[in-house]
Amino acid sequence: MSVKKHYSFLVNGENHTVESYPANRLLDVLREDLRLTGCKEGCGEGECGSCSVFLDDVMVNSCLVPIAQVQGRQVRTVEALSSDPLGKILQEKFLEHNGAQCGICTPGMLVAAITLLRRNSQPTLGEIQDGLAGNLCRCTGYKKIFDAVADAAQVAREQGVLEGGKA
Amino acid sequence: MPGQLLFSSSSKQGSSCFVTNRSVMVDKCVGKSVPRKEGWEKVTGAALYVDDIVKPDMLHGATIRSTISRGKIDRITFEGDIPWDEFVIVTADDIPGENSTKMFVGEQPVLAKERVNHPEEPIVLIAHADPYLVRKARTQVKISYIEETPCLSIEDSLNKAPVVWGEDNLFKTIRINKGDVDAAQSEAEIIVEGEYFTGASEQLYIENNGMIGEYDAEEGVTVTGSMQCPYYVHPALCAVFNLPKNKVRVIQSDTGGGFGGKEDYPTIIAAHACLLAMKAGKPVKLIYDREEDMVATTKRHPSRTIIRSGHKKDGTLVFMDVDFALDGGAYMTLSPVVLSRGSIHAAGPYRCPNVKILGRAVATNYPPHGAYRGFGNPQSFFALERHMEKAAKQCGLTADEFRRRNFFREGDLTATQQVVQDRVDMRELLDQALEAADYHNKRERFKKENEGNPVKKGMGIAAFFHGSGFTGGGEQKMASIAGVEGTKDGKVRVLAASTEIGQGAKTIFSQIVADALKLPYDMIEVARPDTDDVPNSGPTVASRTCMVVGKLIQTASLALKQSLVQEGGLDEDYTPEQFAQACKDYVARNGKLRRYSQYEQPANIVWSDETYVGDAYGAYGWAIYVAEVSFDTRTYEARVNDFVALQEVGKVIHPIMAEGQVQGGVAQGIGYALYENIVWKNGRMMNGQMTNYIMPTAADLPVIRVLFAEQPYASGPQGAKGVGELPIDGPAPAIINAIEDATGVSVNQIPATPEILMKEMEAAGVC
Numbered sequence: 001m002s003v004k005k006h007y008s009f010l011v012n013g014e015n016h017t018v019e020s021y022p023a024n025r026l027l028d029v030l031r032e033d034l035r036l037t038g039c040k041e042g043c044g045e046g047e048c049g050s051c052s053v054f055l056d057d058v059m060v061n062s063c064l065v066p067i068a069q070v071q072g073r074q075v076r077t078v079e080a081l082s083s084d085p086l087g088k089i090l091q092e093k094f095l096e097h098n099g100a101q102c103g104i105c106t107p108g109m110l111v112a113a114i115t116l117l118r119r120n121s122q123p124t125l126g127e128i129q130d131g132l133a134g135n136l137c138r139c140t141g142y143k144k145i146f147d148a149v150a151d152a153a154q155v156a157r158e159q160g161v162l163e164g165g166k167a
Numbered sequence: 168m169p170g171q172l173l174f175s176s177s178s179k180q181g182s183s184c185f186v187t188n189r190s191v192m193v194d195k196c197v198g199k200s201v202p203r204k205e206g207w208e209k210v211t212g213a214a215l216y217v218d219d220i221v222k223p224d225m226l227h228g229a230t231i232r233s234t235i236s237r238g239k240i241d242r243i244t245f246e247g248d249i250p251w252d253e254f255v256i257v258t259a260d261d262i263p264g265e266n267s268t269k270m271f272v273g274e275q276p277v278l279a280k281e282r283v284n285h286p287e288e289p290i291v292l293i294a295h296a297d298p299y300l301v302r303k304a305r306t307q308v309k310i311s312y313i314e315e316t317p318c319l320s321i322e323d324s325l326n327k328a329p330v331v332w333g334e335d336n337l338f339k340t341i342r343i344n345k346g347d348v349d350a351a352q353s354e355a356e357i358i359v360e361g362e363y364f365t366g367a368s369e370q371l372y373i374e375n376n377g378m379i380g381e382y383d384a385e386e387g388v389t390v391t392g393s394m395q396c397p398y399y400v401h402p403a404l405c406a407v408f409n410l411p412k413n414k415v416r417v418i419q420s421d422t423g424g425g426f427g428g429k430e431d432y433p434t435i436i437a438a439h440a441c442l443l444a445m446k447a448g449k450p451v452k453l454i455y456d457r458e459e460d461m462v463a464t465t466k467r468h469p470s471r472t473i474i475r476s477g478h479k480k481d482g483t484l485v486f487m488d489v490d491f492a493l494d495g496g497a498y499m500t501l502s503p504v505v506l507s508r509g510s511i512h513a514a515g516p517y518r519c520p521n522v523k524i525l526g527r528a529v530a531t532n533y534p535p536h537g538a539y540r541g542f543g544n545p546q547s548f549f550a551l552e553r554h555m556e557k558a559a560k561q562c563g564l565t566a567d568e569f570r571r572r573n574f575f576r577e578g579d580l581t582a583t584q585q586v587v588q589d590r591v592d593m594r595e596l597l598d599q600a601l602e603a604a605d606y607h608n609k610r611e612r613f614k615k616e617n618e619g620n621p622v623k624k625g626m627g628i629a630a631f632f633h634g635s636g637f638t639g640g641g642e643q644k645m646a647s648i649a650g651v652e653g654t655k656d657g658k659v660r661v662l663a664a665s666t667e668i669g670q671g672a673k674t675i676f677s678q679i680v681a682d683a684l685k686l687p688y689d690m691i692e693v694a695r696p697d698t699d700d701v702p703n704s705g706p707t708v709a710s711r712t713c714m715v716v717g718k719l720i721q722t723a724s725l726a727l728k729q730s731l732v733q734e735g736g737l738d739e740d741y742t743p744e745q746f747a748q749a750c751k752d753y754v755a756r757n758g759k760l761r762r763y764s765q766y767e768q769p770a771n772i773v774w775s776d777e778t779y780v781g782d783a784y785g786a787y788g789w790a791i792y793v794a795e796v797s798f799d800t801r802t803y804e805a806r807v808n809d810f811v812a813l814q815e816v817g818k819v820i821h822p823i824m825a826e827g828q829v830q831g832g833v834a835q836g837i838g839y840a841l842y843e844n845i846v847w848k849n850g851r852m853m854n855g856q857m858t859n860y861i862m863p864t865a866a867d868l869p870v871i872r873v874l875f876a877e878q879p880y881a882s883g884p885q886g887a888k889g890v891g892e893l894p895i896d897g898p899a900p901a902i903i904n905a906i907e908d909a910t911g912v913s914v915n916q917i918p919a920t921p922e923i924l925m926k927e928m929e930a931a932g933v934c
């Protein structure tokens with residue numbers, strides 16, 4: 001397993017340096033070294049999306065990202081969402097529409113929803129379905145999540161958090 | 168919006184619960200979609216699931232399992248470049264008490280000792296501080312076996328080929344008899360026969376199983392983890408560790424879904440974590456990865472059902488003869504109760520004077536099959552509702568007219584001779600569901616459009632019912648207790664072992680208590696299920712939490728109020744502030760203020776476990792589901808385009824959560840019908856990954872339209888019955904019926920994957 005090295009990167013705006021094997025997963029470094037346990041391991045192989053985080057503002061499955069690739073980059077996790085205006089709106093709408101049942105898929109689902117709405121501030125139902133298709137939820141049948149995302153998009157547009165049209 | 172059609176109250180009016188003006192608040196919390204109690208923690212990532220918890224000095228554990236389906240353990244060796252002397256190693260010899268999980272006959276070992284009876288049976292446990300080293304070491308424990316011939320199908324098991332359990336492989340046999348099926352043969356003018364198969368399926372909660380065990384020579388064992396039933400784990404640990412009740416503590420961590428899959432297996436994981444902790448003298452965390460969770464833990468029982476029914480020319484049922492068999496896997500575990508529920512429901516919501524049901528749960532050498540939402544009913548209703556489709560055709564009637572003629576009417580007797588008390592008219596439900604689905608128009612349109620079109624569309628119906636709570640005398644035996652506490656901060660805290668697993672238990676309990684005490688929703692808290700703190704309100708299964716436990720806390724709430732009025736000087740006509748003050752004063756003066764209530768069987772419920780005659784359930788949920796499906800004759804793929812789920816589940820306590828429960832259940836049912844196939848090899852699941860065990864994604868599902876018809880149930884809290892399980896009973900038959908409508912081909916096996924559909928369609932010459 002080669003040797004441990006030091007890796008420095010930003011997480012939710014804060015500088016962190018960890019000592020880790022280069023192949024260790026970003027997911028484990030976040031959860032175990034930094035105790036940011038909001039991202040979850042549902043499958044460990046890139047299928048469920050419950051480990052989703054932002055790496056330089058792009059959604060990634062943190063179970064597939066070796067820590068060596070994170071050196072010098074920026075990570076954002078569910079723990080920082082409340083300070084992002086769109087994240088906050090989505091959290092409120094997930095709550096209002098019961099988009100979180102057991103809640104284990106929710107952190108990843110929120111990351112996927114932000115990614116979708118940033119790209120497309122007025123998604124149709126079909127576009128929401130496609131945008132969230134990489135994140136599995138076993139509890140909801142997804143409908144309440146769609147409701148939450150559609151409603152959040154509308155509120156975000158009204159509040160000027162998102163632009164009016166499609167990007 | 169169609170989802171709101173039958174609601175008596177709109178789900179948007181949640182806020183009145185927070186208004187502390189009593190005139191607005193009285194009896195207003197139930198029926199409103201208040202925010203989920205633990206919702207904020209969940210949307211911010213702050214909720215703590217078991218893998219999110221660390222204990223000082225904690226080790227990481229792993230389980231070494233059998234690689235064969237049946238045989239004797241020959242040798243265990245610890246190989247490879249592993250510092251084995253640094254490891255904690257546990258085998259069956261380290262168990263201080265009984266080597267048993269205590270379920271029914273208790274023959275399932277915690278750790279296999281001399282022999283194994285299924286693949287993935289746990290044999291050795293290891294733990295170390297370095298989780299990476301544990302992962303590596305896990306592959307270096309080598310076990311050799313003397314293999315024996317396994318039994319790997321229901322048919323072989325019934326034929327005793329070979330006998331792998333007891334004398335005849337039969338875990339349980341149930342016989343239900345009503346009228347005289349033999350004598351009725353001659354009255355039937357049309358006889359319909361069919362055989363139906365359902366596969367195993369995985370609950371696939373997104374949070375894998377896991378436990379943290381702790382041991383202290385003085386305190387005994389403590390386990391924290393993902394589970395549905397703390398009081399199943401508790402007595403099992405007492406037996407395994409040979410400890411008195413007060414030396415075992417079981418705490419539920421936030422749990423990421425269960426669906427039955429965290430009903431019995433967590434007991435084994437809890438025992439494993441605690442055995443390691445005892446030997447290590449340190450806390451041990453034992454978390455399954457996805458593959459281990461899928462291949463080693465329980466699944467839905469595969470089934471085979473043979474139905475023979477007799478009808479008059481007009482379609483009316485004369486007799487039903489059902490032979491229902493479940494594959495229980497290697498140990499009995501929950502099979503008898505799964506079989507019981509499936510058998511009782513096997514004749515469906517149909518009036519039939521002569522019914523014979525033979526239910527058998529058989530032993531094989533698969534890992535034990537266990538609880539999964541629906542608990543025997545999805546198997547039963549797949550067979551029955553496919554059979555009804557066949558019978559309708561043979562009687563020359565449409566699917567809806569055939570059912571209309573045969574539905575229960577008020578006062579009819581079920582298969583167990585229970586008088587149908589619920590004032591539910593299935594014919595009315597059917598009409599409403601068909602209208603919402605635009606069933607007749609669409610069928611006609613599809614008939615025309617399907618001509619020459621490679622994509623064929625069809626409509627399918629399923630009619631079914633689902634008993635809420637335990638079967639028969641189960642609730643009486645369980646004698647559950649739940650309570651409420653007036654706290655020193657002037658709040659009310661619910662005390663129950665019923666777990667929040669995503670279904671909304673905390674929210675619904677809070678709503679019921681808020682209304683019982685005429686307090687605002689945010690004055691109610693719910694204690695974490697911890698056997699040191701909460702009484703045994705029974706397991707969180709069988710859609711019983713709201714109906715049975717909800718009723719108990721409602722009653723306990725009234726006792727709490729009574730105490731404050733009589734002993735605490737609280738005015739009967741109190742404000743929330745006065746109530747809070749009275750709690751604070753009472754606790755300051757007298758110490759803890761807790762009031763409990765214990766289950767008492769309503770006097771009108773009579774049941775015999777010997778004869779299977781009587782009131783099998785206190786109440787039933789009733790439903791008609793309608794699926795619109797398209798089948799592509801080029802790719803053999805079926806897709807659900809529209810789904811209407813109409814049900815009567817008593818008073819709906821929380822409309823948005825109830826809708827969510829139904830949508831989630833239907834989504835699982837769609838997976839069960841079309842996608843979720845387990846590939847077995849010598850009794851082992853070969854596709855234990857989300858990549859190749861395919862559950863529906865957001866892009867695979869239609870918008871599931873949910874409708875409720877509310878008929879309050881007198882013995883439930885504010886008229887509520889169970890809602891959690893019902894929705895998985897209906898989708899599979901509705902979908903397969905729709906495929907038949909689209910193609911004319913009768914498919915009698917699920918999951919109906921493209922491979923299966925290709926075979927069936929080609930055999931029928933359709934594609």
Ligand code: FES
Binds near residue numbers: 043051064
């Ligand atoms: S855990 Fe990373 S995608 Fe499932």
Ligand code: FES
Binds near residue numbers: 102103
């Ligand atoms: S809410 Fe449970 S998996 Fe999505």
